[in-house]
Amino acid sequence: MQEHIKDTTHGGSGAAGRHLVAVLALPGFPPFELGIPSRVFGSAVDDDGEALYEVVVCTSDGAPVPSDSGFALQPAAGPEALAAADTVIVPPTHAMPELARGGPLPPAVAEAIAGIRPGTRLVSICSGSYVLAAAGLLDDRPATTHWNLADEFRRAYPRVRIDEDVLFVDDGDVLTSAGVSAGVDLCLHLIRRDHGVAVTNRAARMCVVPPWRDGGQAQFIDRPVPEPTVATTTATRAWALERLAEPVSLAELAAHARMSLRTFTRRFRDEVGMTPVQWLTAQRLETARHLLESSDLPVDLVAHRSGFGSANSLRQHMRASLGVSPIAYRRTFQPAAPA
Structure with missing residues (x-):
C-alpha cells in the first residue's frame, strides 16, 4: 500500500495553530481504543517540547455516552469539534450491531459525520471502520479492520476492498487500522507522515512502544x-x-x-x-x-x-x-x- 507524504505540519485548526484531532466517542466504546489517540498524539512534541497536536474527544450530540466497561464518558465537545477538525478519528463501538449487517447509522451520528469538512483526514481504529463504511466513506477504497471481523465486514460492505493481513491502510485522506493495538501503529504512522521519524521516535519512547512494528495483522491470526x-x-x-x-x-x-x-x-x-x-x-x-x-x-x-x-x-x-x-x-x- 502506497504511503502518502503530505505537509500537514502548519496551519492547523487547534490552539496556537496545532493540528486538531477530534475523536468521536460512540455508545459502547472500549476505553483502550478511545484513549489511543490522546495518548499517542499527546506525546508528539517538537524540538522545543511544544505540543504538535490538540486532541479533543467529542460525541455526536455533546451528551455523555456509556462505555462497554461500566462507566460513562462526559465529552469535551459535540459535533462542532468534528466540523472544525483537521483529522477525525472513529474508534470502535460495541453498541451498534446493525452495522454488522450493513444497517444505517443512528441519525445523530450520520448527521455529525455529514458535518465534517471536505478534505478532513478520516481515520478509523479497529471496527470503527464499520462506521466509516456505513457512512459510504470507504466505498471503492482499500481498508482494513480486525482480522476476526473481515468476512462479516465483506458481507456487510461489499464495495470496500478489505485487507485483513495488514496493520493499517493509508489511502491518503482516509486511513483504517486493524484490531485494537494496531490503532497505536496507525497514530504513530500519522505522526511520522506529518512530522517525520525523529518526532515519531520520541512519541513512541514516551508511550513505551516500538515506533514501527514489523509485518502485518496476519501474524496475529489464530494458528x-x-x-x-x-x-x-x-x-x-x-x-x-x-x-x-x-x-x-x-x-x-x-x-x-x-x-x-x-x-x-x-x-x-x-x-x-x-x-x-x-x-x-x-x-x-x-x-x-x-x-x-x-x-x-x-x-x-x-x-x-x-x-x-x-x-x-x-x-x-x-x-x-x-x-x-x-x-x-x-x-x-x-x-x-x-x-
Whole structure:
C-alpha cells in the first residue's frame, strides 16, 4: 500500500495553530481504543517540547455516552469539534450491531459525520471502520479492520476492498487500522507522515512502544503455537539489521538461520507477516528516511548506507512506497535542505 507524504505540519485548526484531532466517542466504546489517540498524539512534541497536536474527544450530540466497561464518558465537545477538525478519528463501538449487517447509522451520528469538512483526514481504529463504511466513506477504497471481523465486514460492505493481513491502510485522506493495538501503529504512522521519524521516535519512547512494528495483522491470526524447540528467525533478523548497507541474499538469510530456503521463507512469513525480501526493503526504507531527515548526506551516500546501492534504486523504491523522490522527501522534513 502506497504511503502518502503530505505537509500537514502548519496551519492547523487547534490552539496556537496545532493540528486538531477530534475523536468521536460512540455508545459502547472500549476505553483502550478511545484513549489511543490522546495518548499517542499527546506525546508528539517538537524540538522545543511544544505540543504538535490538540486532541479533543467529542460525541455526536455533546451528551455523555456509556462505555462497554461500566462507566460513562462526559465529552469535551459535540459535533462542532468534528466540523472544525483537521483529522477525525472513529474508534470502535460495541453498541451498534446493525452495522454488522450493513444497517444505517443512528441519525445523530450520520448527521455529525455529514458535518465534517471536505478534505478532513478520516481515520478509523479497529471496527470503527464499520462506521466509516456505513457512512459510504470507504466505498471503492482499500481498508482494513480486525482480522476476526473481515468476512462479516465483506458481507456487510461489499464495495470496500478489505485487507485483513495488514496493520493499517493509508489511502491518503482516509486511513483504517486493524484490531485494537494496531490503532497505536496507525497514530504513530500519522505522526511520522506529518512530522517525520525523529518526532515519531520520541512519541513512541514516551508511550513505551516500538515506533514501527514489523509485518502485518496476519501474524496475529489464530494458528497453532509452534513447539518451543522450533527455531525462529529472530536472531537472523537482528543479524540482517546490522548489515543493511551490505547486499544480503535470501540464501544468506536462510543459511544464517540454518534452515532450507522453503522452511525459512515460510517461518519468516508466519512470524513477521511478510516475505524476507519485503521486510528487508522496509528496514532499508526506514533507514533511508531517517538519514534524509536527520543528515545532509548526499542521496548517493544515503542509498549506499541504507543498502539500496544506488541513488536510482533508492528513488524507485521511495516513489513506489511513498510516492515521492528522496529530495522531495528531504524538503518535506528539512525545508531548508539543499537540493
